[in-house]
Amino acid sequence: MTTSTALKPRQRRGSMKRARRWQTALHYLLLAVVSLFFFLPVYYLIIGSFRPSSEVLSGLSGFVPTNLSFDNYRGVFDHLSSDATGHFGQFAAVSIIVTTAVVAGSLIVNSMAAYSFARMQWRGKKIIFLLVVVLTIIPFEAVALPLYYMFSGQRDTIAIQAIPFIANAFSIFLFYTFFLDVPGEIEEAARLDGAGPLRTFFQVVVPITKPAFATVAILTFLAQWGSYLWPVLMVSDPTVRPLPLAISIFQNQQPPEWGQVLAFGTMFIVPVLAVFLIFQRWFVASISSSAVKG
Amino acid sequence: MTTQTQQLQAPAAPVRRPPKSGLTGHRFAGPLFASPALLGLAIFLVAPFVLAVVLSFYRVQLNSPRPARFVGFEQYTRLFTDPDLAAAFGQALLNNFTFALIVVPVQTLLALALAVLVNRQLRGMVVFRTFIFMPLVFPLALTAVIWRLIYSRGDQGLLNALLGLFSGGTITSHDWLGDPATALGAIIVMSIWQSVSFQMIIVLAALQSVPAELYEAASLDRASKWAQFINVTVPGIRNTLIFVALITTIFSFRLFDQVYLLSRSGSVDRNSTETVMTQIINTGFDNNNVGQAAAMTVIFMLIITVIAIIQRAAARQRGGIQ
Numbered sequence: 223m224t225t226s227t228a229l230k231p232r233q234r235r236g237s238m239k240r241a242r243r244w245q246t247a248l249h250y251l252l253l254a255v256v257s258l259f260f261f262l263p264v265y266y267l268i269i270g271s272f273r274p275s276s277e278v279l280s281g282l283s284g285f286v287p288t289n290l291s292f293d294n295y296r297g298v299f300d301h302l303s304s305d306a307t308g309h310f311g312q313f314a315a316v317s318i319i320v321t322t323a324v325v326a327g328s329l330i331v332n333s334m335a336a337y338s339f340a341r342m343q344w345r346g347k348k349i350i351f352l353l354v355v356v357l358t359i360i361p362f363e364a365v366a367l368p369l370y371y372m373f374s375g376q377r378d379t380i381a382i383q384a385i386p387f388i389a390n391a392f393s394i395f396l397f398y399t400f401f402l403d404v405p406g407e408i409e410e411a412a413r414l415d416g417a418g419p420l421r422t423f424f425q426v427v428v429p430i431t432k433p434a435f436a437t438v439a440i441l442t443f444l445a446q447w448g449s450y451l452w453p454v455l456m457v458s459d460p461t462v463r464p465l466p467l468a469i470s471i472f473q474n475q476q477p478p479e480w481g482q483v484l485a486f487g488t489m490f491i492v493p494v495l496a497v498f499l500i501f502q503r504w505f506v507a508s509i510s511s512s513a514v515k516g
Numbered sequence: 517m518t519t520q521t522q523q524l525q526a527p528a529a530p531v532r533r534p535p536k537s538g539l540t541g542h543r544f545a546g547p548l549f550a551s552p553a554l555l556g557l558a559i560f561l562v563a564p565f566v567l568a569v570v571l572s573f574y575r576v577q578l579n580s581p582r583p584a585r586f587v588g589f590e591q592y593t594r595l596f597t598d599p600d601l602a603a604a605f606g607q608a609l610l611n612n613f614t615f616a617l618i619v620v621p622v623q624t625l626l627a628l629a630l631a632v633l634v635n636r637q638l639r640g641m642v643v644f645r646t647f648i649f650m651p652l653v654f655p656l657a658l659t660a661v662i663w664r665l666i667y668s669r670g671d672q673g674l675l676n677a678l679l680g681l682f683s684g685g686t687i688t689s690h691d692w693l694g695d696p697a698t699a700l701g702a703i704i705v706m707s708i709w710q711s712v713s714f715q716m717i718i719v720l721a722a723l724q725s726v727p728a729e730l731y732e733a734a735s736l737d738r739a740s741k742w743a744q745f746i747n748v749t750v751p752g753i754r755n756t757l758i759f760v761a762l763i764t765t766i767f768s769f770r771l772f773d774q775v776y777l778l779s780r781s782g783s784v785d786r787n788s789t790e791t792v793m794t795q796i797i798n799t800g801f802d803n804n805n806v807g808q809a810a811a812m813t814v815i816f817m818l819i820i821t822v823i824a825i826i827q828r829a830a831a832r833q834r835g836g837i838q
Contacts, residue, residue: 344546389556448655
């Protein structure tokens, strides 16, 4: 190609190739800049959690991984060592229990309702399903205050943190769209085998609609793990305080120990980040299927 | 669908097979399957929603010895005429609208740009995508804490240090969250950081579902890449873009976590960042003025409903074609 005997078409191809290479280089550059924007705060959180508090807020050297130690992590546990402050382990346990209960409960309850709407015949079904679809537009924020008014007697319990979030109109709708695609022959075969609706659903339908369950599980998990507004209203006792509320209180300590705050944040997010890295494809798939429209 | 489900429900249940449990008495199976979820929705969504409307007509406090007093539309009229309240509520509404006005176009376009950027087979793309998707799993409370440090005032703050480096020291110590001029902008950036990849994933799925033949036809017509983008890609994902814009609008009005957390820590200018939601919680929870907050809730709900109706209409307009 470099020789002068190069033919015209070859020359053109050569310049096109060069142009494409430039394009690709530019593409990579853009990708790198964008990735940096999204990743730097994550990096800063994790690196800062291993550095002395005095060096977390020190200009650009906040990014430099020097003087690394686990002191901040020890500091978090030392700091949160009385019943008045609560314990980190307790916060995490509350978040794990509440989130697990909501995810598990919502998978069972909402899938059954959706199955009933998608595959069974009963009187009043259509109008009730329409109501459920209308309910999908009510965000939790719109009912948070009256709900607090209704259940103020249950404040500071684990149950009230979880139960209101189990039934979810949007999850029902998501399941519904998946169940519509289940071939009727499969259910028919189950019926001929003598299976009732419960067995048909749990032993025949559920196993072939696992993606629906993964989708709802992931979306419910993300919403619940970060739930903040409801605990603000319902929780004042540190022993039942979930992580998002706990970090918002922990970051307000005086004098601020920024290294510890970042260590707290790292412990809050790293398990989730690990799960995300392993199941990234599922996360992405579940979000894109959340865009199904009525 | 109906034919299949009718078979399931056919009353000709074989007599020789007695029901194995109560539920297999098929007659009530449908309502029974639906009832736990319906009960939950009735108690935790419909009831408080109705209660909000009712409470908005009363002067009422939680745990107060004084009984609730019916005041008609007074809570609503006060919201818009009482000088103490109207100014603050108007400001909160204005902040929400400003937030939406900036975030909706910016985030939708950004989501599109990012989706185009990662929708190409390149070596190492998986890694880039992972970086971009990462903030998705960050709870807003944690996001606010991290960005609070990034924004911290003084030349030790990360953003100030970064800008100082690029500007040769002319910008060094701006109080991004404390200055009314930049506080809302700072919250906008952190919100976009956390949530744009959500919208981007939805757009990406739409991009990949545009039929490849359309692109082939366009390139046979020697359409440039840009012309292809405008004439093939954008029409192909139009509905998705509308959908994304509308869910982002609704997100904008639900804005609460970041603002409440930051205002609690006193690090953000309150007046320029207060939202309808933070005001509902301040009024109803912190100040125990439940009736007033309920009226705000009803107005909040009206706004959300209008947006949702627009969304439905926009989706239906094109729905018949596909």
